Amino acid sequence: MSAALEARGVALSFGETPALRGADLIVETGEIVAVMGPSGSGKSTLLHCLAGILVPDAGEIHALGRRIDNLNEAERSELRRDRFGFVFQFGQLVPELTAEENVALPLLLGGVRREPALRRAREWFGRLGIDGLERRRSGELSGGQAQRVALARGLVGEPAVLFADEPTGALDSFTGEQVMDLLVDSARRQGATVVLVTHEARVAAYADREIMVRDGRVTSPAVAS
Numbered sequence: 001m002s003a004a005l006e007a008r009g010v011a012l013s014f015g016e017t018p019a020l021r022g023a024d025l026i027v028e029t030g031e032i033v034a035v036m037g038p039s040g041s042g043k044s045t046l047l048h049c050l051a052g053i054l055v056p057d058a059g060e061i062h063a064l065g066r067r068i069d070n071l072n073e074a075e076r077s078e079l080r081r082d083r084f085g086f087v088f089q090f091g092q093l094v095p096e097l098t099a100e101e102n103v104a105l106p107l108l109l110g111g112v113r114r115e116p117a118l119r120r121a122r123e124w125f126g127r128l129g130i131d132g133l134e135r136r137r138s139g140e141l142s143g144g145q146a147q148r149v150a151l152a153r154g155l156v157g158e159p160a161v162l163f164a165d166e167p168t169g170a171l172d173s174f175t176g177e178q179v180m181d182l183l184v185d186s187a188r189r190q191g192a193t194v195v196l197v198t199h200e201a202r203v204a205a206y207a208d209r210e211i212m213v214r215d216g217r218v219t220s221p222a223v224a225s
């Protein structure tokens, strides 16, 4: 296996608050890694650094065979748009858009024309068990339905890496497990690498490997054994 993502000695502070203090991590291609650890330990900050959203103060980030921490904002934004997918805790759908437009959004931003983008978006509704909801707006969806729409949006562009930050955090346990089943199944089907931040052991159990972040460092195990 080759590495999809690597953090080397990554440090980042928010003002006086150190969030990461020398985090090391290697995620292999196609691997599903759960990032666990106490509240405030730096899990989300690590995900944001690996995804090129935040730039570390020190250390290096490598993604998909290139160093990314020294790219400029436009280059990182292009990388995120073209190669990464994202799912967040509260779905963060655009309320003015229909569900299918939300799913199509990464394709539209990537330059795909509206009709083919919507066609590809619609394919996901059957796949994720939410057909019939294509024209609804986010205010007309249940939490579980909205999170499936968000998952479809994260995967529609066939990203090399899916970043999921507490994707089930706002869901009851049954709905959360349904969303995790779909996330893992779809990611494996696409061969996507997944970085999953969660504080729930039940959710982490879906991953190939669990890593622990404490006080801004990866304490166990930073590399697949």
Ligand SMILES: Nc1ncnc2c1ncn2[C@@H]1O[C@H](COP(=O)(O)OP(=O)(O)OP(=O)(O)O)[C@@H](O)[C@H]1O
Pocket: 014, 017, 018, 019, 037, 038, 039, 040, 041, 042, 043, 044, 045, 046, 199
């Ligand atoms: N935008 C920000 N501005 C200031 N401090 C921040 C910011 N984001 C994170 N921090 C601080 O950085 C540290 C790490 O935060 P981070 O969100 O990465 O932790 P976490 O492990 O994901 O926590 P949780 O499980 O509670 O979401 C915390 O001390 C947090 O307060």
